[in-house]
Amino acid sequence: MKLPISPQWDPWDAWNTIQAKHRYELTSIEFTVTNLCNLRCEHCAVGETLLHKEEPFICFQTVFDRLDELETLQTISITGGEPVFHSDTVEKAIKPILQYAKKRGIYIQLNTNLTLPYHRYEGWIQDVDVVHISYNYRDYHDFHRMVYAKMNRTVSEAVAEKTFQLMKDNAKKLAEQDVFVSAETFLSPFTASHILQMHDDIVEMGCKRHEVHPLYPSDFAKGMSLLSLDDYRNAVEQLIENPKAWILFGTLPFFPCSNEKNDQLLWKKLHYQKNVTVRQDPDGRNRLNINLFTGDVTITDFADIPSFGNIFTHKLADIFAAWLQHPMAKKLHCICPAAKCTGPNLLVADSYYPEWNFSERKAHIEVS
Ligand code: SF4
Numbered sequence: 001m002k003l004p005i006s007p008q009w010d011p012w013d014a015w016n017t018i019q020a021k022h023r024y025e026l027t028s029i030e031f032t033v034t035n036l037c038n039l040r041c042e043h044c045a046v047g048e049t050l051l052h053k054e055e056p057f058i059c060f061q062t063v064f065d066r067l068d069e070l071e072t073l074q075t076i077s078i079t080g081g082e083p084v085f086h087s088d089t090v091e092k093a094i095k096p097i098l099q100y101a102k103k104r105g106i107y108i109q110l111n112t113n114l115t116l117p118y119h120r121y122e123g124w125i126q127d128v129d130v131v132h133i134s135y136n137y138r139d140y141h142d143f144h145r146m147v148y149a150k151m152n153r154t155v156s157e158a159v160a161e162k163t164f165q166l167m168k169d170n171a172k173k174l175a176e177q178d179v180f181v182s183a184e185t186f187l188s189p190f191t192a193s194h195i196l197q198m199h200d201d202i203v204e205m206g207c208k209r210h211e212v213h214p215l216y217p218s219d220f221a222k223g224m225s226l227l228s229l230d231d232y233r234n235a236v237e238q239l240i241e242n243p244k245a246w247i248l249f250g251t252l253p254f255f256p257c258s259n260e261k262n263d264q265l266l267w268k269k270l271h272y273q274k275n276v277t278v279r280q281d282p283d284g285r286n287r288l289n290i291n292l293f294t295g296d297v298t299i300t301d302f303a304d305i306p307s308f309g310n311i312f313t314h315k316l317a318d319i320f321a322a323w324l325q326h327p328m329a330k331k332l333h334c335i336c337p338a339a340k341c342t343g344p345n346l347l348v349a350d351s352y353y354p355e356w357n358f359s360e361r362k363a364h365i366e367v368s
Contacts, residue, residue: 001105002105002107002129005107005129005130005180006246007246007248007275007276007277010248010277010279011027011074011075011107012028012075012077012107012109012279012282012286012287013277013279013280013282014279014280014281014282014285014286014287014342015279015280015340015342016286017286018280018335018337018342019337022337024285024286024324024333024342025072025286026070026072026073026286026287026288026316026317026320027072027073027074027075027286027287028073028074028075028076028077028282028286028287028288029067029070029073029075029076029077029287029288029289029290029316030076030077030078030079030287030288030289030290030300031076031077031078031079031093031097031289031290031292032046032079032080032081032289032290032291032292032293033078033079033080033081033083033089033093033094033097033292034054034080034081034082034083034085034086034089034093035049035050035051035054035080035081035293036050036051036052036054036080036081036082036085036086036089037050037080037081037082037085037113038082038085038113038115038116039082039113039115039147039148039151040147040148040149040150040151040152041134041146041147041149041150042145042146042147042149042150042224043136043146043186043188043215043224044150046080046081046218050081054086054088054089054293055293056293057092057093057292057293058292058293058294058295058311058312060093060096062295062311062312063290063292063295063311064100066290066311066315066316067100067316069315069316069317070315070316070317072317073104073106074106074107075106075107075108075109075287076097076101076106076107076108076109077108077109077110077111077132077287078093078094078097078108078109078110078111079111079289080111082112082113082115082116083110083111083112084110084112084116084120084121085116087120090120090124093292094110094124095124098124098127098128101127102127107129107130108127108128108129108130109128109129109130109131109132110125110128110130110131110132111132111133112131112132112133113133113134113147113167114131114133114166114167114170114171114174115163115166115167115170116170117166118166118169118170118173121170121174125174125179126177126179128179129180130180130181130182131174131179131180131181131182132181132182132183132184132211133167133171133181133182133183133184133207134183134184134185134186135183135184135185135198135201135202135205135207136185136186136188136190136191136198137164137198138194138197138198138201139164140157140160140161140164140165141157141160143160143163143164144157144160144161144164147160147163148160168201168205171183171205171206171207172205172206174206175205175206175207175208176206180208180209181205181206181207181208181209182207182208182209182210182211182248183202183205183207183209183210183211184210184211184212184213184250185198185199185202185210185211185212185213186212186213186214186215186216187212187213187214187215187227187232187235187236188215188224188225188226188227189225189226189227189231192227192231192232192234192235195212195235195238195239196238196239199239199243199244199245199247200244202245203244203245207245208245208246209245209246209247209248210243210245210246210247210248211247211248211249211250212236212239212247212248212249212250213249213250213251214226214227214232214251214252214253214347214348214351214352215227216251216347217347217351218347226351226352229253229254229352232253232254233254233262233263233266236249236266236270237266240269240270240273240276243273243274243275243276245275246275246276246277247275247276247277248276248277248278248279249270249276249277249278249279250279250281251281251344251345251347251348252270252278252348253344253348253351253352253353254266254267255267255341255343255344255361255363256336256339256341256363256364256365256367257334257336257339257341257358257361257362257363257364258364259364264364264365267339267341267365267367268365268367271340271367272367278340280340280341280342281342281343281344281345283299283300283345283346284299284300284323284329284332284333284346285333285342285343287299288308288316288319288320288323290311290316291307294310295310295311295312296309296310297309297310297311297314297316297319299323299346300346305346308322308323308326309322328346330359331357331358331359332344332346332349332358332359333358333359334358334359334361336362336363338363338366338367339363339365339366339367340367341363343358344358
């Protein structure tokens with residue numbers, strides 16, 4: 001029996017196994033099910049892997065055999081590209097994965113831009129535990145500028161307006177049918193100044209959760225400006241003053257081992273504020289990504305990170321164990337249990353704290 005997802009129970013949080021077993025454990029698998037997408041967002045962290053024609057899938061029996069070996073599996077995420085863009089992806093990959101997850105009582109998240117006609121989601125979306133979308137816009141003008149930025153053809157404002165409205169209408173319809181829609185905003189110099197309006201819009205669409213992350217400077221997003229830590233802190237402070245829905249801060253660029261008093265205070269505040277949670281980063285701590293076209297396994301789908309193995313030759317648990325011994329993992333996998341912190345996301349550490357050796361740091365504060 002699956003517990004409902006709530007601020008008290010986030011099955012993707014890497015903190016769960018640290019708390020229960022005092023170690024990292026592979027509980028989560030992310031599948032890259034497509035490299036196709038109808039959009040080309042300026043901030044896309046996998047943009048350079050996007051294609052116009054898909055390769056065939058690898059053998060699903062091998063995939064499910066590998067999942068069967070993983071007794072600790074609790075969550076699956078489905079990502080792309082846009083997983084719903086091509087009906088073949090829905091029929092050949094998403095539905096079989098949903099069936100598998102249902103049999104084992106595993107939570108499923110679908111990452112989608114939600115811009116396809118509503119009927120494309122009907123008949124199977126109810127089996128998804130979290131429908132995850134991106135929301136970084138005030139209006140269709142922002143949407144137009146951002147989501148077609150890397151398209152190799154011009155897209156009219158009229159098309160952008162229609163697509164933006166479709167996304168919002170789809171989110172509302174799903175929410176009305178009690179589907180858990182979670183909208184993510186990245187904090188950048190642009191979005192930080194409008195974060196309160198975006199929060200209100202997300203609540204208005206009926207989303208149950210607002211996820212807030214840094215911009216990941218990978219692939220298309222590599223050249224984009226990052227928000228300063230001071231501006232990031234200010235945006236978080238504003239947002240948590242009056243959360244109108246659950247706000248989840250993921251890959252947060254502040255740590256309890258910081259010597260900055262402001263950062264220590266913010267960490268505490270986030271842990272005591274109602275309707276606010278901090279998620280410890282799953283990538284490489286409790287999650288691996290499997291590419292369904294190659295069988296390659298990586299710690300995240302972001303293109304710059306090399307593969308650590310392949311499901312045709314290795315068990316998932318063995319790949320995870322090998323990754324934990326890797327110097328990159330050792331450098332970032334610090335744990336301070338009393339502060340409820342399991343260290344930084346790789347891209348966050350590289351962007352904001354290139355000089356810090358996290359394995360030598362210790363938290364200055366505690367939270368209960
Ligand atoms: S777990 Fe790592 S990042 Fe977190 S407080 Fe401890 S040393 Fe700092």
